[in-house]
Amino acid sequence: xxxxxxxxxxxxxxxxxxxxxxxxxxxxxxxxxxxxxxxxxxxxxxxxxxxxxxxxxxxxxxxxxxxxxxxxxxxxxxxxxxxxxxxxxxxxxxxxxxxxxxxxxxxxxxxxxxxxxxxxxxxxxxxxxxxxxxxxxxxxxxxxxxxxxxxxxxxxxxxxxxxxxxxxxxxxxxxxxxxxxxxxxxxxxxxxxxxxxxxxxxxxxxxxxxxxxxxxxxxxxxxxxxxxxxxxxxxxxxxxxxxxxx
Numbered sequence: 364x365x366x367x368x369x370x371x372x373x374x375x376x377x378x379x380x381x382x383x384x385x386x387x388x389x390x391x392x393x394x395x396x397x398x399x400x401x402x403x404x405x406x407x408x409x410x411x412x413x414x415x416x417x418x419x420x421x422x423x424x425x426x427x428x429x430x431x432x433x434x435x436x437x438x439x440x441x442x443x444x445x446x447x448x449x450x451x452x453x454x455x456x457x458x459x460x461x462x463x464x465x466x467x468x469x470x471x472x473x474x475x476x477x478x479x480x481x482x483x484x485x486x487x488x489x490x491x492x493x494x495x496x497x498x499x500x501x502x503x504x505x506x507x508x509x510x511x512x513x514x515x516x517x518x519x520x521x522x523x524x525x526x527x528x529x530x531x532x533x534x535x536x537x538x539x540x541x542x543x544x545x546x547x548x549x550x551x552x553x554x555x556x557x558x559x560x561x562x563x564x565x566x567x568x569x570x571x572x573x574x575x576x577x578x579x580x581x582x583x584x585x586x587x588x589x590x591x592x593x594x595x596x597x598x599x600x601x602x603x604x605x606x607x608x609x
Contacts, residue, residue: 401430403516404450407508408457410487414494414501415461423484429460448596449586450509454502461501510603514542517578521571533557533567540568541575542604 409426417425433456487508494504518541525534536553545568550561557564583596 404453404509404512405430406487406512407450407505408453409484410491410508411454411457411501411505412461413487413491414499414504417461417464419484419488425461425464429457432460448592450506450596454505454509457505458502506599507603507607510600510607513579513582513600514604516582517575520578520582521575524574525571534571537564537568537571541572 405426408429409422412425412429413419413422490508491499491504518538521541522531522534522538525531536556540549550564550568553564554561579600580593580597583600584590584593587593587596
């Protein structure tokens with residue numbers, strides 16, 4: 364899980380205060396906050412571009428071009444904070460980019476100084492291949508991919524914290540319970556493995572899930588213009604997660 368932007372005040376949960384206003388400020392000099400957001404959330408952009416009909420052999424370059432274009436043209440400086448979340452702004456921006464791309468005869472050439480992303484698109488392609496061919500909605504797939512990125516970033520942060528505390532092995536056995544309910548006998552197996560009671564396992568899981576929720580909230584807080592919008596973003600995230608697992 365990333366750190367806050369340089370100059371941000373430390374938040375009570377340990378995260379830097381990297382809100383929308385600070386992302387805009389960071390965009391003026393290619394700051395760490397913007398770089399982190401691009402690297403953390405390139406997949407929704409790639410998924411949107413692919414679902415819009417761009418072939419895979421062009422979509423990776425188009426994704427790189429999108430972020431380079433965003434930086435070179437300083438889109439973030441022109442953004443209206445009233446739009447709300449970075450998620451919504453990025454979705455609108457990539458939609459605009461795809462529409463413009465169709466009007467151009469050739470792709471943009473990546474310039475120096477832009478963010479160069481390492482794109483491992485296999486997982487994205489598997490997700491796209493699982494969708495019904497006649498009902499692919501780029502906007503919906505973008506939203507789902509964004510939710511996946513938030514969850515994965517939160518899991519990665521929690522894994523790092525647990526490893527730092529010397530609890531990596533316990534975490535690896537319990538991480539599945541962050542997103543899936545335990546089945547009969549699960550706690551008993553883990554209790555036997557670590558020579559503890561099932562009650563202790565339940566306490567471990569409770570503490571991990573509580574911290575997991577705190578990290579997700581912190582991640583979302585970093586991508587909204589106003590902290591009052593956090594609850595709406597959380598509800599949206601939970602709806603997307605429930606839709607995928609339901």
